[in-house]
Amino acid sequence: MGGPLPLDALGPAGAYRPRTRTTVTDVTGRPVAELGLVPRLFVDRAVSALRRATEMPEDERVAAIARAGEAFASGTVAGLPAEEHQRLVSRVSGLPVAVVRAAAAHTARAAADVHRAVRLARPAAAVDDWRDPLTRTGRAVWTRRGDVLAVHAAGNHPGVHTLWLQALALGYRIAVRPSTREPLTPHRLVTALRDAGFPADHLVLLPTAHEVADAVLDGADLGVVYGGDDVTRRYAGSSRVLAQGPGRSKILLTADADPDADPARRAGLVVDSVVREGGTGCVNATAVLVEGDPAPLAEAVAERLAAIPGLPPQDDRATLPVQPVDTARALERHLREQASGTTAWLGADGVVEELGDGSAVLRPAVHQAGGPDAPQLGVEMPFPCVWVAPWHREAGIAPLRGSLVVTAVTEDEKLIDALLAEPTIGSLHLGASPTCDSGPDMPHDGFLAEFLMRTKGVLRPV
Amino acid sequence: MSHDFEQLRDPDEFVRAAMQWHFGPDTGSPYWLDRARSLEFDPRTDVRTFDDLSLFPNIVNELRDVRVEDLVPRGYDGDARPVGVYESGGTTGAPKKVVLLEDWLTRNLGLWADSLKEHGVVPEGNWLNIMPSGPHLAGPFTTRMAQRSSSVVFTLDMDPRWVKRLIAEGRAEDARAYAEHVIEQAGHILRTQDVRFLMTTPPLLQRLARREELVELVNRKVDTIIWGGASMDADTRYLLRTEVFPGTRLIGNYGSTMALGSANERPGLGDDDPCVFDTLSPFITYTVVDPETGRRVPYGERGRVVMHHVSRSALFPNNLERDEATRTEPRNGSGGDAVADVAPVATFDDTQVIEGVY
Structure with a gap:
């Protein structure tokens, strides 16, 4: 060329x-x-x-x-x-x-x-x-x-x-x-x-x-x-x-949902939601709220994400995003500042893996935040970066507001009703459906045509 | 010592004589005689060549507060005939003030008329200034130009400082409305009056270009559009010349209040050529420098524009402008550089992280 x-x-x-x-x-x-x-x-x-x-x-x-x-x-x-x-x-x-x-x-x-x-x-x-x-x-x-x-x-x-x-x-x-x-x-x-x-x-x-x-x-x-x-x-x-x-898509896992579910399967849902599409999409999960102790899930997710190889983007096997080293370092610094006060399960030593040609892979990061109201849950990064936090009934749906997609793994129909009624949530997935899934008949944050079109009354004589 | 040094054409000789005038105890202005005491050199002995003008510090910021009487050289001996006081735009703080004296205005108009003639313009007919009203230099120049052919200048009300304030406050919608208000005033004049010359700024010209009716009127009535007061990128210039106003002549004009005047673009440039401005040497001159070292950049390279004004009426040397340009060989081998593709200094943000995926 x-x-x-x-x-x-x-x-x-x-x-x-x-x-x-x-x-x-x-x-x-x-x-x-x-x-x-x-x-x-x-x-x-x-x-x-x-x-x-x-x-x-x-x-x-x-x-x-x-x-x-x-x-x-x-x-x-x-x-x-x-x-x-x-x-x-x-x-x-x-x-x-x-x-x-x-x-x-x-x-x-x-x-x-x-x-x-x-x-x-x-x-x-x-x-x-x-x-x-x-x-x-x-x-x-x-x-x-x-x-x-x-x-x-x-x-x-x-x-x-x-x-x-x-x-x-x-x-x-x-x-x-x-x-x-x-x-x-x-x-x-x-x-x-x-x-x-x-x-x-x-x-x-x-x-x-x-x-x-x-x-x-x-x-x-x-x-x-x-x-x-x-x-x-x-x-x-x-x-x-x-x-x-920003999408700030989230996953909610309540205790009642499939209590015997294999932790590996739950981790799979999170991992898929976090890394699919390279983790750069608005539909990628930014935060996971877990009823009960979030540590086992965070640990399992971190383990799975840690195993992903860092490859140049044009490699067919690549799954992680790559940026110029300077950009990657700037994102890393920003993440470090934002993560203050949380526990890192993955990415504590940094998320930048230099490829030696001026570019760097942005490796996944998993952090555990103290509560469902932690400000980090809204920190969406253009690479696989997820905040895991404990959730309890009293917190309600407030921590899930302002999300493009919410995946709710729960049996609690009242909770589902509340999530559906919440106007700042764009899409609701029920059960183990990754946040980045969609169907051909589903709107993405509402149908675009709701914005583009209107109805006009027309009446003409017979 | 020649008090009539404006006749000299050798830039070095001219500058030496100018130093004697502006720093002679009987001829210099109170401002410069006082200011000379804190200079680290003696202008009358140390400024030997045109290039030595770069010894001067940039004093334009002091012009925000100086009494205008103190700017008039004593050598006029009570016969200075001020035309008016004019101000910089006030983009960076309080406006800077200069006094325009009759003898310089007359001389500059002569140079301007020569330049228009070179462009093939016969400067006879009415003008329309779509320019800031108030203390801005464009006014007296067009007024005098029109008077030469018993014509008139149509003006309108426009306060650019209010617009800047609106923009600074994030009131973009109000700023837009104000600009439309200006264009409406111009539209009424274009519809009802004979306008042969249009003087305006690139942003206002583009706003006018959005109205098909006004574009048609300009193409039909206007012989020459002179734009200045802001830069125009090469693509905009090309489109204006070829697509929007093919029926008129478009001439760029570059200068500043602190240069007490401006120069027209070089005659004979094509639609696709870089827009080159020659200096009005030896009075208004430009140099293109590396802002770090202050040294001239090689021809063909980008640098910051420095303007000098040297006349009997005033001395404003070594003013580092906020513009960048390509240093270009002057046409007449005079002091200073021609400047091409003038644009505001680019500002670079540090790598800033903006959260989110977009």
């Missing part, structure tokens, strides 16, 4: 190569791509062009998304075969290549299923078209809340880009601002969608410097933004921007 891959902005009139570029490096610091960064003026004009675009018929959209998903996952896009793309994403993001590969396959499945998936969110009484005879007696028609959606994407996991395909299926024109850390995935997906028939003025990729990021949201009708607590707070009151904040 030649020099770094040129990654152009994908504007409303085609690819655009800006003079301002930033280098995308892999975890060893080697340049992989040169990403062009567009200025505010380009963003403003691109978003205006999206607004002016003529809507593509729904059937064509849905078919094009399916074709694009297939090409994205297994075809050659912009001259880059799927395996080569996945290897690069793995090298750049530090995610195990097997995780990247699985995410691509998942994207293809989601793309093929997109029409069915969005309709899961449609209120049962609503129809799609004002021409539906039901509107003659008055009916809800399911309509978009706007025309242009801005997405401030995250770079932690290629799977995040699966979500906005639903908006595209619903007829939104989309401006994706990729993460400058990992822009390869959205660049490939947008390119594949264009190859599959989406006109350039329906879907743009606008890499920008940090200062210009807001401009992408400014011009759009609605926005989806990934980020930390700061982002969640900033958009807390906004009906226009949907913030995708």
Whole structure:
């Protein structure tokens, strides 16, 4: 291969190569791509062009998304075969290549299923078209809340880009601002969608410097933004921007549940929830609450996690995330500060395993906190890091609030009722289902279409 | 000792004569005569060449508090004719004040007119300043320029310090509303009046560019847009020239209040060329230095911009600006450097851990 891959902005009139570029490096610091960064003026004009675009018929959209998903996952896009793309994403993001590969396959499945998936969110009484005879007696028609959606994407996991395909299926024109850390995935997906028939003025990729990021949201009708607590707070009151904040997924194990369960099986549930997807996802477990003494479980989990080998991300057997050494050390320092006052079962001597090429594996960490209200239970790290704490009935569901996913292994139906009623919990798994499991009909933190769509009353004379 | 040193064109000779003027007991300003006592060198004997201007400390921060009368050289002998007092933006603390004297304004306007002519601009017609109102230098320059052809300057009300405060307080929505309020004022003028020259800043020009109606009016009516007061990146410049305002001439302008003026971009640059600013040597000059050592960087390399203003009316040497630029060979072999691709100094955050997976 030649020099770094040129990654152009994908504007409303085609690819655009800006003079301002930033280098995308892999975890060893080697340049992989040169990403062009567009200025505010380009963003403003691109978003205006999206607004002016003529809507593509729904059937064509849905078919094009399916074709694009297939090409994205297994075809050659912009001259880059799927395996080569996945290897690069793995090298750049530090995610195990097997995780990247699985995410691509998942994207293809989601793309093929997109029409069915969005309709899961449609209120049962609503129809799609004002021409539906039901509107003659008055009916809800399911309509978009706007025309242009801005997405401030995250770079932690290629799977995040699966979500906005639903908006595209619903007829939104989309401006994706990729993460400058990992822009390869959205660049490939947008390119594949264009190859599959989406006109350039329906879907743009606008890499920008940090200062210009807001401009992408400014011009759009609605926005989806990934980020930390700061982002969640900033958009807390906004009906226009949907913030995708930290996941802080958790597992609750009560004493009544399968008291004779093999401790190894319980540890397996935790381990899977913590390390699957490389441990970098919002659905990975951050904390485990155990009724009774949490030490045996923490010990068993630590033992299992300790045995995982540290490998470069592009190794097929790799399961742990890799970062540049500096980043890894900074995360390690942060973990050490946060862990003060807890007992380390794993990671006391550090979590950084240098690979000797400038990159380092982030090894799992298991800490035991003193109680269910320990602040550490909300400390979500971008690698397998879990806080285990004792839980008791009096603590109730308070320690489980603010979780994207809660896996509750319990027989206590009252507790389950309370968890279901709790508005700050996104998904509830009952029984030994890892937090990262999902089914094709399940929403991820609610259906995106709940945010994108509304019902509108339509009545016309017979 | 020549009091008419502004006729000299050799930069070294010019600087030597200027030192005699600004530090002569009968001709220097009260500020500089007093300030000279705490300098570690004698400007009249030690500043022999243009490059020796770098001996001076950067005194611009002192201009926040100096009485403006103390800035006027005594050599004018009561005949200084101040045009007005102008202030820096106030980005970093209290604004700095300078006095603009008539003789310098006249000379600078002459240089400006020459430069516009080189750009092929016939400076006859009305101006619209979409610029800060109040104590900002752009005002008197455009007013005089318009007067030369019996034309007028349309102005509007705009307080950039209020906008900065809104932004500092995180009131982005209010800042946006204020900017729109400014554009609305400009829109009314563009709709109803003949405007041939538009003077504005890059952020406001981009805000104007969002309104198709105003873009159409500008392309139809305006001959030349002069932008300044902030930097413009190469991509924005390219898009403005080729896509947004193809019907007009777009000329960049770079300077500062502390330089008492500004220079237009080099004539003849293409849409894709780096935007180069030549100095108004020997009066307003730039050098591009390594901020650590203070030494000039080689041609073609990035460094911090230092500005000097040397005229009869004022001496503001060795002012380290908050801009970076590529050091470029000057056109006329004069003192100082031409500067290209000017941009604010990049600030780098230390590696900061932000919790969460995103």
